[in-house]
Structure formats: structure tokens, C-alpha cells
Amino acid sequence: MADPQVTGLRSAEFRVPDLAAAKKFYEECWGLETAAEEGNTVYLRGTGSEHHCLALHEGGDKKLLYVNLAADDKQAVDGLYEKAKGLGASVDAPGDLAGPEGGYGFVFRDMNEREYRISAGLAAHAEKPPAEGRPIKISHVVQNSPDRQAQSEQFIDLLGFKLSDRTGFMDFIRCSNDHHALAYTSIDTPTFNHCAFEMPSHNALMFGAGRMKQTGYPTEWGVGRHGPGDNIFAYFVDPNGYVIEYTAEVQQVDDSYKVGMPDDWVRPPELQGDNWGFADGASDRMRANTK
Ligand SMILES: [Fe+2]
Known part of the structure; x- marks a missing residue:
């Protein structure tokens, strides 16, 4: 086997x-x-x-x-x-x-x-048609780790994950064709950072971000496009302090993907977190809730 x-x-x-x-x-x-x-x-x-x-x-x-x-x-x-x-x-x-x-x-x-x-062997539903402003599934979970490289390698060694990219701050690991399912940051406490939910399109993500804004939850970072994973993002903070992300267009990779290392992800400051150069950095509220 x-x-x-x-x-x-x-x-x-x-x-x-x-x-x-x-x-x-x-x-x-x-x-x-x-x-x-x-x-x-x-x-x-x-x-x-x-x-x-x-x-x-x-x-x-x-x-x-x-x-x-x-x-x-x-x-x-x-x-x-x-x-x-x-x-x-x-x-x-x-x-x-x-x-x-x-x-x-x-x-x-x-x-x-x-x-x-x-x-x-879990019970499952029939899929519903993709809908504007409605997530399809969870996309990734990011946690902070005192030793992120050892932490991600534990998943690679024990559970068959693969490293997709390692930047100077984060490890992105995958268990399917989605660029990453889990990621670990170098923030020095083993706490929750954020989790992302996949939207069916950029347009669907914008409808979700609009509904959040209209219901009192402004975008805390984004809309932007990440480097590793190439995914579009918009981040929010829920009423209990959980940082949550709408994401779309997550890069699909296979074994031919060339693993990126920190030198491959050195970017000018204005493109540090957003390939488009559009998004300002994360809000103070988001930073406070990702520690
Ligand atoms: Fe994310």
C-alpha cells in the first residue's frame, strides 16, 4: 500500500x-x-x-x-x-x-x-450551485508557531503533506491540489492566526465583502492578491476576535510545482502582501487578533 x-x-x-x-x-x-x-x-x-x-x-x-x-x-x-x-x-x-x-x-x-x-466516511451533502457571496468550503487554516519549520515538517513527515512555499515568515503546506491547506507563521506563540473560506470567484468574493461592510464588518486587509498561492483575499475580524478570510482563485498545483524558498519571495515593501500593490497593510485590529 x-x-x-x-x-x-x-x-x-x-x-x-x-x-x-x-x-x-x-x-x-x-x-x-x-x-x-x-x-x-x-x-x-x-x-x-x-x-x-x-x-x-x-x-x-x-x-x-x-x-x-x-x-x-x-x-x-x-x-x-x-x-x-x-x-x-x-x-x-x-x-x-x-x-x-x-x-x-x-x-x-x-x-x-x-x-x-x-x-x-463522513455524511456529505449534494453540492449546491456556486452563489454570489457564499463560501464553498474552508480553504486554509493558519496558525502561529514558535518553530514553524519543524511544525510544518511534522505534517510532511507524519501525514504526507507537501511543502508548497517557504517565505521568510510563513510555511505553506498542501494535502491536495490547492496550494495550501495549512500554513504556519513565525509568530512566537502557538496561537490561531486566521482561516479562509473559498469563494467561487473574484466577483463572489466582492459580494461577500460588500455584505460584510454593509453589516458592520469592514475589510481589515485587502482586497488583494497574495504571492504564495496567488489567491485573492479579503480579511475580516468576527465578533469574537477570530480573523477570517474570503479567498478565491487559489493556485492549483501538482508535483511539478517548484517549491519556493525565502529568496524567491523577496518583494519590494509595497508588494509585500499583495501582488497588485492595491491593499494597504493589515489593520491594527487584525494584527491584534492574529497574535
Ligand atoms: Fe489566508
């Missing part, structure tokens, strides 16, 4: 102090739709087939509780578990998963004790 691989990013799970308020924001302002509610948790979906792309758990202030990753089948889940365990990672034994999406999986802890669930 080939080396078992993680094959996609499914969802992120946020802890929130007020579930009803957070659900209202993610439905009415952000453009997601409730897929299920169970106990103190709301599961929100995009227009794609994944059961949900964001779970909100009531119970306290901002904390990224889990990042959920996909494997193709139960055999791949078991293979990833054995490999991660064999190489000394902190893992829980695989089993049937609770929650409305069901499935089979296990929990993996990274070198900073952050939890990821790797799963297969």
Missing part, C-alpha cells in the same frame, strides 16, 4: 461565548448555512459537499478547538494513525466519531499540542 495521506481540509472548530450570536453572524453576515445543531454546537456548511466547514461550540472565549482533515477511507485513517504513532506523535486510537456527520477517525496533536481530527 502506498504511504497513507491526508487528502483534504474539512473544517475548523471555534469555541465561542455566545452560540446564538455567533450562529447569526456566520449565517447572516458570512454566508454559511446551518447543517445541524446538537447540544452546544452548531455545524455550518458552505455550498460544497462537505457536511460542514465550521463548527461553533459554546463554552468560552476564542480558541481553535480542532482542525478536521480528510483521508480517503478507513484503511487510510488506520495507516495514518499507525504511522504517526510509530513516529512518536501524540494520538488517540481511531474509532467511530460522535457528531451528526458520523465517520471514523482519530485525533492527532501537533508539536504545540494543538488538536487535529483525521477522518473518513
Whole structure:
């Protein structure tokens, strides 16, 4: 059997102090739709087939509780578990998963004790047609790491991720043709940075950014186009301090992609974060919430 691989990013799970308020924001302002509610948790979906792309758990202030990753089948889940365990990672034994999406999986802890669930066999939806201002799926999760290179290499060695680009500040790693599913910054605390939701087009992203502005959530950085990943971006801060991004046109890569290293990503200051030279830097509010 080939080396078992993680094959996609499914969802992120946020802890929130007020579930009803957070659900209202993610439905009415952000453009997601409730897929299920169970106990103190709301599961929100995009227009794609994944059961949900964001779970909100009531119970306290901002904390990224889990990042959920996909494997193709139960055999791949078991293979990833054995490999991660064999190489000394902190893992829980695989089993049937609770929650409305069901499935089979296990929990993996990274070198900073952050939890990821790797799963297969989940319930899915029929895809809906792409819609203006509505995310399709989660696109990537970015976290801060005291040792980002070792952190990303753990995913490459244990879970089959591939390095797409390494800049002087960030590592971008992938588990599918999307340029990156996870990224790690050099910010020196192991905290959440932001997560991005994929829009079907630049136009759809602008409709989303417009709705956010009209409902009291101005763009905190963007609209712009990133260097690594070549994706269009617009960043926001949600009511609980989570930094969230609409993104579109994420670069699709395969094994022929030439991995970029810091020297390849040296840019003049005005193009540091935006290939177009249009976006000003991140707002003070966004900077304060990505530390
Ligand atoms: Fe991003």
C-alpha cells in the first residue's frame, strides 16, 4: 500500500461565548448555512459537499478547538494513525466519531499540542450551485508557531503533506491540489492566526465583502492578491476576535510545482502582501487578533 495521506481540509472548530450570536453572524453576515445543531454546537456548511466547514461550540472565549482533515477511507485513517504513532506523535486510537456527520477517525496533536481530527466516511451533502457571496468550503487554516519549520515538517513527515512555499515568515503546506491547506507563521506563540473560506470567484468574493461592510464588518486587509498561492483575499475580524478570510482563485498545483524558498519571495515593501500593490497593510485590529 502506498504511504497513507491526508487528502483534504474539512473544517475548523471555534469555541465561542455566545452560540446564538455567533450562529447569526456566520449565517447572516458570512454566508454559511446551518447543517445541524446538537447540544452546544452548531455545524455550518458552505455550498460544497462537505457536511460542514465550521463548527461553533459554546463554552468560552476564542480558541481553535480542532482542525478536521480528510483521508480517503478507513484503511487510510488506520495507516495514518499507525504511522504517526510509530513516529512518536501524540494520538488517540481511531474509532467511530460522535457528531451528526458520523465517520471514523482519530485525533492527532501537533508539536504545540494543538488538536487535529483525521477522518473518513463522513455524511456529505449534494453540492449546491456556486452563489454570489457564499463560501464553498474552508480553504486554509493558519496558525502561529514558535518553530514553524519543524511544525510544518511534522505534517510532511507524519501525514504526507507537501511543502508548497517557504517565505521568510510563513510555511505553506498542501494535502491536495490547492496550494495550501495549512500554513504556519513565525509568530512566537502557538496561537490561531486566521482561516479562509473559498469563494467561487473574484466577483463572489466582492459580494461577500460588500455584505460584510454593509453589516458592520469592514475589510481589515485587502482586497488583494497574495504571492504564495496567488489567491485573492479579503480579511475580516468576527465578533469574537477570530480573523477570517474570503479567498478565491487559489493556485492549483501538482508535483511539478517548484517549491519556493525565502529568496524567491523577496518583494519590494509595497508588494509585500499583495501582488497588485492595491491593499494597504493589515489593520491594527487584525494584527491584534492574529497574535
Ligand atoms: Fe489566508
